[in-house]
Amino acid sequence: MASAPTPLRTALIGLSSSATTSWASAAHLPGLLSPIGREKLPITALLNSSVKAAQSAIATYQLSPETKAYGSPEDLANDPDVDLVICNTRVDKHFATILPSVKKGKDVFVEWPIAANLEDVETLVREAGKSGSRVAVGLQRRWAPPAVKLREIIKAGVDGKKLGKILSVDVRAYGGTNDRDIVPEGLAYFLDRKVGGNVVVIGNGHLFDTVLSVVGDLEPGAVSSKLQLQRPDVRVRDPSTNEIIKTVQSDVPDLVSLHGTLKHSSATLSYLFRRGQPFPGTPALTWTINFEHGEIRLVSPSGLNLELGEPVTIHVHWFDSDEVEEVKWEWNAEQTAIPPSARNVINTLVAFADRKAPGDGWVSLEDAANRARLIEGFLAEWEKSRKDA
Template sequence: MSEQTIRVGIIGAGGWTTYGHLPALGTLPEFDVVAVAARSEESAKKAAGKFDIPRAYADAYKLIKAPDVDLVAVLTPTSKRVPLVKAAIEAGKDVYSEWPLTTRTEDSEELLALAEAKGVRHIVGLQRRQGPAARYARDLVARGYVGDVRAARISVGVDAFPPVMPEKVAWTFDVEAFTHVLSIYGGHFLDVLFQIVGPPKDLAAIVETQFPELTVAETGRTVTSAKPDEVMAVGTLENGGLFSVQLEGGQKFPTGLQIDITGTEGVLRITNDRAFENTEDNTLHGVNTTSEDGTSLAELPVPEEYRSLPDTSLDESVQDLAHLYAAFARDKRNGTTEATTFADAVRQHHLIDRIQQSSEKFSA
């Protein structure tokens, strides 16, 4: 292990930890996972054994205090993150938090201020922008592939958050848990869209709860819920042009991801049959005034320099996460800010607030 190796302590041993974080970190020589903590000693030891992690804790605060942990990754449910992230910051550790950073904008703003005051590095898990196709699309637009952006349209349709869900995720029924279509899919994919075409300026939105009664699959217990499952928004971009958004959860036949960007000189389309936990990267199609036939969309292969990971055998959603960690390692080495940070999280919180507030005005 070199002096540059970043020693990681993982808090949380759920599915995204074992499917995503630990396999992703295991492919990167810059990192060494030295400890894992979970709600029970048994769960921590199980994860430690499966991934050859030296230490397992039932007490997350002991992991945070461990002198050989450089980066604390907080991968617990959103409502449990604030005290753990605070403790990591106060211990002077760099800290990773999943998105959403917290359940409330004010709490996320506080964590950002604390991290900046303490001088620790911070990462938020908005990893979708790190995928090769997303980064290539950003660069194509920046280089003028479509010319001046006239309009950008994004549609995200998923089978997640249906009206009947298993007991283990029934905690998401409460809108205060901030785990729904707008917060999760809006947070991730609007981040992708606006890092490609630039930030939004003005917007108007409608947020609907089309499944007001949710059911626990195992027991048939029903719960009244106000969490969003359908979102539509339109608006203007800071650098000109318009945008539109549709987010839909609980689809029986998921439509996946589609982004269309039109400009004065061309068109760029980004698609994926699955919006989340996808095995393949997004596909790019485009046409512009320099295209050979100049009339129809053609696939734009992503150049190999965008695929810089040492191991590309993992599902693409896990590779996105590996790209995020690799960006953080470069930031730490070079003093840059490639990786998404708590500042990006706060920006997404404010955007979601604007969408919800616009919808409330529309309904009034």
């Protein structure tokens, strides 16, 4: 019998004790401090903007006093007692904070988006190829239970009854931010294209990746995109006072419309994402997959995160009987002990720690880079059309 993989001694980048928003504390820390996290991914170091900031986070989150505090990506990369580096900083800091560890050949998990621009993404791909660094990217929503259930239905049907070939896919999504023309102060960077983190690549990007992971990739050259900036003047709100403190001119699209052909089924994909709230009473996400013998409809009432908010529902309409059947999905018992925002993350990290193959619970850098190239292509086309107008 093969022995269990050696635990990965883990360093967290960006676990802040003072940040306005902290994905590290909300989505990573709960899983890492769970029994399976402690067993497979023990936290041994933090990297923050300074050693003092790292020490403050160690104290705030009551981590082991033996946890090392770093203020330099190079110093962290040179620590032989760190096997895995997990990056949770703002996207424009990803490249600088993980590059030294990638060059050293360490395992790295970087949240999506990979980096602020394609040039940095391509550099990371090259350097990982040279050093042998395993790099996972945080597109973990592919393994949210509703997405897993959809793949099961497509492959095996429901109770052995199959739906046949996919003919078309339709996605209508709203969100990315809570409001169509207001953002909280901590997310004002969403309005600045050069930062690299915005609703097109984050809220829309996660959903778009999940959809393609279920129905299959697009045929190269067989996709047309139309992006639009409908509301360029966006108000910024101070969450502490709820007052509008300034208005910023955005250079990031707030509507994405795509039409394409799926590579393996020749089915048509129609995809629409709009930032902000939908029409009252309209779900945040309605996703239908039309087959020869029936149709699946997934509805997420309150958000694009399939694991958060009001429960996602999945129904199948059988054409022969005209019956509509609800298909249930669920978290396993181990997952329910962890907050919903952290469940997909720890699942991915455990798959990575268990040395599973890319695509088996985690997304490789090469795979994620292809998705980044696709989305950046849509943005580049939009930017060119604006200049030509």
